[in-house]
Amino acid sequence: MKTVYERADIVPLLAEIFRELGYEGTSLSRITERTGIGKGSLYHFFPGGKEEMAGAVLADVDGWFEQAIYQPLRNRDAREAIAAMWTHVNDYFRSGRRICLVGAFALDETRERFSAAIGDYFSRWIEALRSALMRAGCTEEQAQMLAEESVSGIQGALVLSRALDDKMVFTRSLDTLAKRLDAVMR
DSSP states (O other): OOOOOOHHHHHHHHHHHHHHHHHHHOOHHHHHHHHOOOHHHHHHHOTTHHHHHHHHHHHHHHHHHIIIIIHHHHHSOHHHHHHHHHHHHHHHTGGGTSOOHHHHHHHSTHHHHTHHHHHHHHHHHHHHHHHHHHHTTOOHHHHHHHHHHHHHHHHHHHHHHHHHTOHHHHHHHHHHHHHHHHHHHO
């Protein structure tokens, strides 16, 4: 029985392959091997090859963050949105067991190829969190510092959690960051 795929079905599969192997380590052969999708089908959906695939994955990640994190931080009650951010981040990164693909792309040669998407992802997150913190009573300077500290803390916790193979590092770090923001907003 042949499985019929839509482009949207393939993107999450590609994301996990890029997460595991990185951009440079991901080849069309590895993708076909891991997904069972032939090269012809992949080129049908992604005529630009691996670069278009990675771009689609980054756009998908961005779309999720825009919907689940950035929009609520910009538009909902600030304290509720910040509390929800911690929950969504923990769930999305599977309590530290799933790397940040955008962060991983930012650290290798791939960064230049996707620099606009990578920079935009982090800038928008910081800006959305900063705006929520300001609505919660922080000064602009304090909100900027806390937003940068929070996003970098999340990224660092992901790296450390993976390096130590201890998901509790991520969970503890999120809890510490959340408590820090909570204390400032009181």
